[in-house]
Amino acid sequence: MIEVEDKFRVHPAFVLPDLRAAEAVAAVSPPRQDVLTAVYHDTADLRLAREGITLRHRTETGTCGWQLKLPVPGAPAGVRDEIHEDGPGERMPERLRGLVTAYVRRAELHPRATLTTDRTTYDLLSADGTVLAELVDDRVDAVSEGANAAQFREIEVEDRAGGSAVLDAVGAVLRDAGAVAGEFQPKVVRALGVQATAPAEPPQPQPVEAASPVRLLIAAVLQRHVRRLLAHDVGVRLDADDAVHQMRVAARRLRSALRDVEPLLDPAWGQRLQDELRWLGGSLGAGRDTEVVTARLLSSLAELPADSVVLGAGRRLSTMLDADAAGARGSVESALHSERYLTLLEDLVDAATHPRTDDAAELPCAEVLPDLFDASWRRLAKRAKAAQQPDAEPAALHKARIAAKRTRYLVGAMGDVYGRPAERLEGRLKDLQDVLGEHQDAMAAMAVLRRAALEPRVGRAAFTYGVLHGREEQAAARARAAFHEMWPRVSRPKHRRWAES
Numbered sequence: 092m093i094e095v096e097d098k099f100r101v102h103p104a105f106v107l108p109d110l111r112a113a114e115a116v117a118a119v120s121p122p123r124q125d126v127l128t129a130v131y132h133d134t135a136d137l138r139l140a141r142e143g144i145t146l147r148h149r150t151e152t153g154t155c156g157w158q159l160k161l162p163v164p165g166a167p168a169g170v171r172d173e174i175h176e177d178g179p180g181e182r183m184p185e186r187l188r189g190l191v192t193a194y195v196r197r198a199e200l201h202p203r204a205t206l207t208t209d210r211t212t213y214d215l216l217s218a219d220g221t222v223l224a225e226l227v228d229d230r231v232d233a234v235s236e237g238a239n240a241a242q243f244r245e246i247e248v249e250d251r252a253g254g255s256a257v258l259d260a261v262g263a264v265l266r267d268a269g270a271v272a273g274e275f276q277p278k279v280v281r282a283l284g285v286q287a288t289a290p291a292e293p294p295q296p297q298p299v300e301a302a303s304p305v306r307l308l309i310a311a312v313l314q315r316h317v318r319r320l321l322a323h324d325v326g327v328r329l330d331a332d333d334a335v336h337q338m339r340v341a342a343r344r345l346r347s348a349l350r351d352v353e354p355l356l357d358p359a360w361g362q363r364l365q366d367e368l369r370w371l372g373g374s375l376g377a378g379r380d381t382e383v384v385t386a387r388l389l390s391s392l393a394e395l396p397a398d399s400v401v402l403g404a405g406r407r408l409s410t411m412l413d414a415d416a417a418g419a420r421g422s423v424e425s426a427l428h429s430e431r432y433l434t435l436l437e438d439l440v441d442a443a444t445h446p447r448t449d450d451a452a453e454l455p456c457a458e459v460l461p462d463l464f465d466a467s468w469r470r471l472a473k474r475a476k477a478a479q480q481p482d483a484e485p486a487a488l489h490k491a492r493i494a495a496k497r498t499r500y501l502v503g504a505m506g507d508v509y510g511r512p513a514e515r516l517e518g519r520l521k522d523l524q525d526v527l528g529e530h531q532d533a534m535a536a537m538a539v540l541r542r543a544a545l546e547p548r549v550g551r552a553a554f555t556y557g558v559l560h561g562r563e564e565q566a567a568a569r570a571r572a573a574f575h576e577m578w579p580r581v582s583r584p585k586h587r588r589w590a591e592s
Contacts, residue, residue, distance in 0.1 A: 093163065094173045096249040097258050099270035103244055107228060108268040110215055113260035115223060115253060120214035127151045127208040130180055131279040134198040140287035142194055143171075145277045146187060148180035155179060159187045160277070164322050192427070193324035196436050204235040204282045215253070215261065223253030224261060233282030240282045246270060293317050293443035299507045305459040306452040309352055312504045313443035316344045320439070327375075327423065335382065335423060339375040342368050345439070347500040351463055357447035364442060367435045374426035377419040384536050385412045391536075391559055404555035408543055415539075456508045464505065464590045467498045475578050478527075485534050488571065492527035495520055505590065512589035519581045526577060530570035533563045 110119050129149040133139045139146055145160045157176040176184040188200065211228040226248050233241040248261050266272055280287040295318070296311035320341035326334030346368040349361050389412075392405055426432055446452075451459070471494040477483060478491035499520035506513040540560045544553040 094160065094171045094249065095255075095258075096247050097262050097272065098276075099246040099248075099262070099265050099272055101244050101246055101270045103230075105244065105269060107246075108264050110213070110226065110261060110264060113215070113257070113264045115217060115257055115260065116215045117218040118216040118220075120216065123212045125152050125210045125212070127206075127210055129206045129208070129278075130202050131204045131206065131282075132183065132200045133203040133279075133283075134195055134200060136198070137203070137283060137287045137289070138194050138198065138292060139191060140203075140277070140280050140283055141289055141291045143277070144191060144194065145279055146183075146191065146200070147279070148183075150180070157184055157187055159190060161190075161325060189428075190325055190328050192328075192433075193321040193436060196433055196440075204233055204240065204279050206234075206278055206282060207232045208278075214251075215248075215257070217253075222251045223257045224251050225249045226261070229278075231278055231282075233278070235282055235284075240284070243281060245278070291318075292440050296507075299456065301457040301508050302455050303508075304453045305352075305355065305456045306446065306448045308456050308460075308504065308507060309348070309355065309446050309448060309452065310443065311507060312348045313345065313439075313446060316341045316348070317439045317443040320345065321436070324427065327427065335375055335378045339372055339379050342372045342375065343496070344500050346372065347497050348504060351467060351497070351501050351504075352452075355448050355452040355459070357449065360442075360447040364438060367431070367438070371426060371432065371435060374422055378416075378423045380535060381412070381415045381419040383532055384539050385416060387532060387536050388412065388539065388559060391562055392555075395555070395558060399555060399558045401551045401555045404552035407546070407549070407552050408556070411543055411546070412539075460505055460508065461590055464498075464501060464587070467494075467501050468587065470494050471498045472582065475582070479575060479578060485530070485567075488527055488530050488574065489534075491574075492524060492531060495524045495527060499524055502590075509589055516586050516589075519586060523574070523577055523581050526570055526573045530567050530574070533567035533570065537563045537567075 110116055127149055128151075129147045131145060131147045133146070143162045145158070148157050149155065156178060157180075159174045159176075161172045161174070163170045163172050174187065174190070176187055178184060183200065188195075191200075209230040213226045213228075214222045215224045215226060217223050226246065228244070228246050230244045231242065232239070233243075246265065248258055248265075250258055262272055276288075293314045296314040297307070299308045299311050320338055323334050323338035323341060327338050346365050349356065349365050349368070353361055388408065389405075392400065392408065471491070474487070474491040474494040478487040480487070499517055502513050502517045502520060506517060537560055540556045540563065543549070544556040544560075549556075
């Protein structure tokens with residue numbers, strides 16, 4: 092469940108204004124009183140609080156249960172994903188503990204604070220009685236490590252059916268009355284104090300300039316993509332759309348970054364991380380590839396004319412794809428529940444915080460990056476030339492796609508230093524990668540169709556698979572032609588003059 096709310100800090104004697112002054116709010120329900128006791132769990136170094144994550148067991152009138160609140164990537168601070176599990180506080184649900192694995196890793200979770208809240212709740216109603224929003228007025232007493240930690244009062248306005256317009260209107264009324272907006276700190280963070288607001292692990296990347304040591308750019312790139320990998324770990328465990336793909340991309344970007352700066356790293360350290368990221372990417376790859384092929388073939392099947400679809404062909408194909416997906420999902424789950432993965436997470440967080448660079452990494456970005464880019468571009472140009480040959484095998488286009496992706500990732504990292512020129516080239520390389528990716532997806536789909544056509548007792552369904560195979564052959568041919576047309580434009584020298592040493 093996605094929670095959308097605004098928070099306000101108020102003084103103890105604050106008087107709630109007439110909320111009917113807010114546009115669309117026609118009436119306010121009588122107040123409902125309750126007392127809530129919440130026990131917050133975290134690691135000794137408050138890893139969850141530092142990420143804006145709360146994990147608690149809460150007791151209120153007639154109910155008790157566990158709640159996990161997670162930030163939603165890319166969403167405003169007041170939007171969080173809220174997950175509930177019923178049950179007593181003596182035993183944390185395994186599912187909730189598993190969802191925070193990427194942040195907690197091998198650390199233990201313990202009760203860190205207990206908050207007792209005197210809550211007054213109001214429903215904000217429209218003229219027809221619809222609940223537009225819920226306002227709660229909380230007076231909080233916090234105890235941490237056996238001592239009184241904080242006392243404060245805050246107001247939360249949570250969207251029900253009114254949307255952002257109602258939240259904005261109610262917020263304006265509250266601000267006019269003296270409430271201070273923008274208080275998105277969870278209650279437990281206010282109770283735990285300064286340590287709960289320390290930088291997360293790894294920290295957010297900081298700006299890098301041309302004169303900065305390239306070591307700082309390496310750290311920023313690792314921090315950005317390690318943080319993305321940690322965030323998408325949660326999405327994969329929740330089976331969120333596209334989460335496997337995004338986590339795989341983060342792993343690939345990390346591995347690519349390490350390969351590109353190999354001359355600046357401790358060799359054994361960098362190689363070990365690359366090897367483990369290759370393993371993780373492979374474990375995620377089957378899941379992603381199956382997702383892509385399944386969506387592609389089922390969509391293509393739905394577009395076929397009725398006289399091309401033999402009865403039972405769709406069912407047989409779906410059954411085979413479902414079995415592939417189950418096997419791929421098992422591979423992903425096995426990897427994410429392994430000790431090897433936990434070790435990799437610990438190593439990645441450490442790497443992003445303290446990359447093992449050598450003395451050459453102290454040179455300025457402007458001096459080091461052009462040579463790294465030149466090496467990457469020459470590799471791409473060589474593979475693109477091979478893929479442009481009339482008799483080029485599909486493997487040649489696959490190698491060109493991998494080279495385009497690696498160069499794109501490097502150029503993306505250089506965007507921190509070079510700005511818009513690098514961003515424009517990154518966009519062109521992404522378009523090139525997408526065209527070559529379409530060719531690769533078509534080849535993968537053809538392989539699945541050939542396997543389906545060779546299954547026992549396939550019968551006349553093989554006809555339908557042949558029709559689908561023909562469509563994929565056409566898609567691959569179109570992608571190959573688009574690549575031949577696109578590469579001369581992408582490779583124009585003017586697009587990369589900014590990177591010349």
